[in-house]
Amino acid sequence: xxxxxxxxxxxxxxxxxxxxxxxxxxxxxxxxxxxxxxxxxxxxxxxxxxxxxxxxxxxxxxxxxxxxxxxxxxxxxxxxxxxxxxxxxxxxxxxxxxxxxxxxxxxxxxxxxxxxxxxxxxxxxxxxxxxxxxxxxxxxxxxxxxxxxxxxxxxxxxxxxxxxxxxxxxxxxxxxxxxxxxxxxxxxxxxxxxxxxxxxxxxxxxxxxxxxxxxxxxxxxxxxxxxxxxxxxxxxxxxxxxxxxxxxxxxxxxxxxxxxxxxxxxxxxxxxxxxxxxxxxxxxxxxxxxxxxxxxxxxxxxxxxxxxxxxxxxxxxxxxxxxxxxxxxxxxxxxxxxxxxxxxxxxxxxxxxxxxxxxxxxxxxxxxxxxxxxxxxxxxxxxxxxxxxxxxxxxxxxxxxxxxxxxxxxxxxxxxxxxxxxxxx
Amino acid sequence: xxxxxxxxxxxxxxxxxxxxxxxxxxxxxxxxxxxxxxxxxxxxxxxxxxxxxxxxxxxxxxxxxxxxxxxxxxxxxxxxxxxxxxxxxxxxxxxxxxxxxxxxxxxxxxxxxxxxxxxxxxxxxxxxxxxxxxxxxxxxxxxxxxxxxxxxxxxxxxxxxxxxxxxxxxxxxxxxxxxxxxxxxxxxxxxxxxxxxxxxxxxxxxxxxxxxxxxxxxxxxxxxxxxxxxxxxxxxxxxxxxxxxxxxxxxxxxxxx
Numbered sequence: 307x308x309x310x311x312x313x314x315x316x317x318x319x320x321x322x323x324x325x326x327x328x329x330x331x332x333x334x335x336x337x338x339x340x341x342x343x344x345x346x347x348x349x350x351x352x353x354x355x356x357x358x359x360x361x362x363x364x365x366x367x368x369x370x371x372x373x374x375x376x377x378x379x380x381x382x383x384x385x386x387x388x389x390x391x392x393x394x395x396x397x398x399x400x401x402x403x404x405x406x407x408x409x410x411x412x413x414x415x416x417x418x419x420x421x422x423x424x425x426x427x428x429x430x431x432x433x434x435x436x437x438x439x440x441x442x443x444x445x446x447x448x449x450x451x452x453x454x455x456x457x458x459x460x461x462x463x464x465x466x467x468x469x470x471x472x473x474x475x476x477x478x479x480x481x482x483x484x485x486x487x488x489x490x491x492x493x494x495x496x497x498x499x500x501x502x503x504x505x506x507x508x509x510x511x512x513x514x515x516x517x518x519x520x521x522x523x524x525x526x527x528x529x530x531x532x533x534x535x536x537x538x539x540x541x542x543x544x545x546x547x548x549x550x551x552x553x554x555x556x557x558x559x560x561x562x563x564x565x566x567x568x569x570x571x572x573x574x575x576x577x578x579x580x581x582x583x584x585x586x587x588x589x590x591x592x593x594x595x596x597x598x599x600x601x602x603x604x605x606x607x608x609x610x611x612x613x614x615x616x617x618x619x620x621x622x623x624x625x626x627x628x629x630x631x632x633x634x635x636x637x638x639x640x641x642x643x644x645x646x647x648x649x650x651x652x653x654x655x656x657x658x659x660x661x662x663x664x665x666x667x668x669x670x671x672x673x674x675x676x677x678x679x680x681x682x683x684x685x686x687x688x689x690x691x692x693x694x695x696x697x698x699x700x701x702x703x704x705x706x707x708x709x710x711x712x713x714x715x716x717x718x719x720x721x722x723x724x725x726x727x728x729x730x731x
Numbered sequence: 732x733x734x735x736x737x738x739x740x741x742x743x744x745x746x747x748x749x750x751x752x753x754x755x756x757x758x759x760x761x762x763x764x765x766x767x768x769x770x771x772x773x774x775x776x777x778x779x780x781x782x783x784x785x786x787x788x789x790x791x792x793x794x795x796x797x798x799x800x801x802x803x804x805x806x807x808x809x810x811x812x813x814x815x816x817x818x819x820x821x822x823x824x825x826x827x828x829x830x831x832x833x834x835x836x837x838x839x840x841x842x843x844x845x846x847x848x849x850x851x852x853x854x855x856x857x858x859x860x861x862x863x864x865x866x867x868x869x870x871x872x873x874x875x876x877x878x879x880x881x882x883x884x885x886x887x888x889x890x891x892x893x894x895x896x897x898x899x900x901x902x903x904x905x906x907x908x909x910x911x912x913x914x915x916x917x918x919x920x921x922x923x924x925x926x927x928x929x930x931x932x933x934x935x936x937x938x939x940x941x942x943x944x945x946x947x948x949x950x951x952x953x954x955x956x957x958x959x960x961x962x963x964x965x966x967x968x969x970x971x972x973x974x975x976x977x978x979x980x981x982x983x984x985x986x987x988x
Contacts, residue, residue, distance in 0.1 A: 708850065715850075717790065718831070722848055725807040729843055 311362050314369070318441065321434030328435050329361060331407040332596050339602035340544055345578030347571065349564030350541055356548035360595060364399075364551060365437045371397050372441065377500045380438055380445045382427070382454060384617045385473050385648060387641050389627060390493050392554070393512035394500045398446070400550050401438055403427035404596030406711030408435055420453050421682040422710040423594065428457070443499045446492075448473045450652040451685055469495045475652055482646060489642040506634040513627045513637070519554050520623035522561035527619065529568045530612040531670055535579050536571035539588070539611025540601040546618050547595040579610045584727050587672040589615030589663055590651075590690065591680040597711060600678055600719075607723045613670040615663055616678065621648055624662075651685030659689070660696045667702045673730050675704040676723070703730060736783045737984065739976030740801070741809065742769055742791030745829030745857060746943060748973035749776055752981065755816075760970045765791070770798060784984050786976040790830070804979060806972050807835055807846050813975030814939050815841040817965050822936030825924060825954070825962065826972070827944035829857045834927045836935070841978075847927040854890040855923030857944045862892050863916045866899045867909045875949030878917045881910035887919040895919070917949040925957050933960040940964050941971040 315322045336357055356364070368378050379391060380401040391398040403426025411429035412420075430436040447458035448471045455470075462468040471488050474481035493504055523546060529536055545564065549557045571577065586609050588600065593616060601611050614620060627644045630637050649659035667675065675697055677690035690706045697704050705726050709715055736758070741748040747765045751758040766772025769791045777799075786802050787795040788809040796803035806826070814824045814837055824835045832855045836845040853859050864874040885907055889895045895916070902912050932938065938958060944950050945968035955961060965971060 703844075718848070718850070720793075721790075721805055721807075721831075725805040725846060725848075728805055728808045729846070 311365070314366060315437065318365075318437050318439075319434070320437060324433055325361070325435045328405065328407045328430075328433075329358075332357070332405050335405075335596070335598065339598040340540055343538055343540060343578065343605075345576075346541055347537055347564060347567050349560065349567045350545065352560040353541075353545040353548035353564075356552055357544070357595065360551055361437055367553065368397060368399070368438070368441065371395075377443045377496075378438075378441060379496075379499075380442045382446070383448045383450055383473075384622050385448050385450060385471065385645055385650065386446050387489055387492060387645055389509065389512040389516050389641055390489070390504065390638075391496055392515065393508040394496050394502050394504055396443075396496050396500050399438065400594070401427060401436070401445075402592070402594040403430050404547075404594035404711070405430075406713070408433055409711055411435075419682055421451075421591075421680045423592070423680055423683075424453050424457055426596075426711060443467065444469055444495070446471065449475075450650050451683070453682070467499075473650070473652060474646075475654055477646065477653060482643070485646050486639055486642040489638055489645070493638065504634065506632055506637060509634065509637050510629060510631050513629055513641070515554050515558070517626045517629065518558045519549060519561070520626055522558050522565060523549060523623040525565050526561060526568070527614065527623070529565075529572065530610070532572055532577075534575075534577035534581060535610060535612060536568045536577050538578055538605055539586075539614070540598060540605055543593060543598065543601050543611075543614065543618065546614070546622070547593075550618070550622070551595065580608075584609040584673045584730055585612045585671060586610065587613040587615060587663070587667055587670060587675040588619075588678050589613075589675060589693070590678040590686040591683045592617035593678070594618060599711070599713070599716075600676070600707065600709070603716065603719055604676065604723055607720065607727060609723075609727055612672060613666050615666055617650075620662075620666065621650070624648075651689045656689060656692075660693055663693055664696055664700050664702075667697065667700060672702060674726060675702060676726070677704060677706040679706055679708040681708055681710040735981060735984065736781055737977045737980035738780055738783055738785040739809065739973040739978070739980060740773075740785065740787045740795065741789040741806070741970075741973035741976060742773070742787060742795055743789045743829055743943075744831075745861075746969065747773060747776075747789075747791075748970045749780070750970055750973040750977045751781065752974070752977040754981075757974065760967060760973070762967075762969050769794060784980040786980040786983070788972055788976045802980075802983070804976060806831070807833060807843060809972040809975035809979065810941065811835050811837045811843040811975065812841040812978050813971035813973070814941065815839070816974060816978055817971065818937055818939060818963055820937045821939045821963065823928075823932055823938045824971075825928075825938065825940045826942040827855070827857060827924065827940075827950070828942040832856050832924055832927065834924070834929070834932075836929065841975075845929065847929075849923075849927070853892045855920050857942070859890075859892050859895070860916070860920060860944065860947065860950075862896060863899060863913075866896050867903070867913055869909075869913065874913060875917065875947035875951070877910050878913035878949040879952055881908065881914040883911060884914035884918050885911045887912075887915040890919055890923055914949070917947075917953055920944075920950055921953040921957055924954070933958060938962045939971075941968040943969050945969075 376395040378397045388398045408429030409425045411433035412425040444467045625647045628640045679687040694704045735754045739750045749761045792803035814821045826833045832849040834847045940962040
């Protein structure tokens with residue numbers, strides 16, 4: 307199916323045959339877990355296409371962008387202040403792996419007890435299945451968990467041009483200064499690799515563009531506050547995953563069109579979700595492109611995911627950057643301060659997140675919360691206990707599901723999800 | 732045939748249980764090994780069953796539901812309902828089956844308001860004990876009694892079925908008494924399950940121990956010692972979930988009529 311890109315893959319030095327197998331495996335999951343749903347909005351077509359474009363047309367666009375004088379960086383976290391990159395014609399692309407296919411290829415060269423997201427990402431590089439490895443001008447890491455922190459060091463030894471952002475682990479006046487300095491240094495690094503100077507006008511434009519994307523995503527997610535949501539949680543996830551890798555202006559157009567369609571659906575009472583099904587909030591670890599496992603299991607058990615309290619959900623779009631004009635340093639501080647509001651589990655304490663979850667549970671009228679923990683994601687795993695206690699106070703039941711990208715535990719997960727639903731019914 | 736006759740089928744990973752209920756009385760209860768082809772293994776039994784409301788539960792519930800059109804519920808709902816029928820004062824069930832270990836907080840109405848299950852590995856389940864009995868050369872039925880006959884236990888460090896088997900093999904080759912190893916394995920199993928108990932496990936009411944492993948006197952004895960109150964062990968601990976499924980089929984019937 308992606309023969310049109312074979313030549314490009316060969317030029318990028320990839321393992322074309324293995325990559326073909328990986329794409330097939332991802333498509334097989336996508337068909338079973340996403341395309342098989344009934345009553346999907348028409349506006350999903352663009353986002354479905356992005357699953358294929360991620361390793362096809364999007365790669366070509368990035369190569370064209372570089373040919374036209376732009377730069378390209380790989381990122382692994384929503385803590386990377388992308389506005390600064392866009393304002394310097396540096397295209398940032400999240401490179402986190404969501405497919406179980408590449409996980410075994412990290413074995414042997416990397417310790418076993420590491421989260422599947424890191425292993426999937428590295429496995430993609432080791433197996434010659436990552437189209438972006440050779441074309442990125444820089445990779446941007448951060449300090450949001452131990453596994454990632456140490457991975458950056460290894461990647462640097464292997465010759466990757468790395469830049470690591472120090473995300474603080476506490477929130478106070480001292481760490482605000484630290485983080486502002488980190489953001490400023492990030493600007494310097496991006497100016498180096500792009501050979502351009504950051505100017506206030508371009509930064510304002512970039513802030514407006516990314517705010518527009520965050521607003522469109524926030525609206526998309528908010529449709530699930532409806533008694534009968536006009537879209538499934540699985541589809542909202544697919545659209546969100548796609549938006550994070552798509553060209554921002556194009557994706558805003560498509561998101562806004564999808565939102566128009568959903569607004570119409572609400573007005574006409576059209577919904578793929580049966581009446582009276584249990585409403586679930588999913589929170590914790592991110593579900594990046596290729597990973598639709600838990601949403602599929604929950605929704606095929608007859609519930610609906612109405613809220614994603616994850617980096618591929620509320621955490622990405624929860625706050626906007628103030629649209630300041632003129633003063634570049636003030637803009638950079640405003641950007642830094644916006645990012646420091648993200649309630650990642652790397653913070654101690656992380657009170658904002660606990661309060662936010664209780665708020666979301668009320669806003670989305672959730673019947674129960676499922677803590678989603680990628681295996682070995684210690685931050686979210688342990689924090690689930692604190693969250694569960696707070697939810698108990700608010701009379702919202704919750705369970706924790708720890709899993710990886712494989713499907714071998716689907717039976718046990720299904721039993722737990724169904725039991726949780728039966729318990730609440 | 733009375734109008735209130737129902738069937739509950741619990742298709743577990745190791746054994747299948749079928750209970751036929753007439754009103755509140757058990758008409759028949761069967762326990763047999765689950766075959767590699769569970770449907771084929773069931774067909775002879777299904778032929779003999781009355782054509783009455785039937786609910787399926789257990790690991791194979793979706794298979795039966797998809798192929799034969801029966802309503803499926805999880806083992807947790809079925810077990811809670813069965814337990815409250817056996818003993819209305821029961822508020823906590825420990826269910827250790829072939830590949831799952833569960834602790835269920837049961838409500839007076841026969842539902843449940845909390846539960847804990849082991850994750851994907853077989854640690855602390857019937858499968859763990861089965862593999863270990865075989866590694867030590869015991870038949871499963873004598874394993875628990877043999878363990879209890881040891882004066883003291885060897886501490887088993889690994890709860891992973893694969894690692895524990897290696898540990899057992901190395902202990903045997905070092906000349907260790909196999910009864911002491913057996914006792915250590917039973918202790919490890921009970922510790923694993925005890926870690927799943929909520930705080931104040933016995934405060935809400937009686938505790939019941941069900942599932943195939945409740946037939947193992949070694950686990951029963953050690954669990955007794957571990958709990959502040961004596962656990963109830965039903966006469967047929969394996970059929971509680973099948974019984975619960977049949978009872979839920981009766982309530983469903985009542986709601987319809």
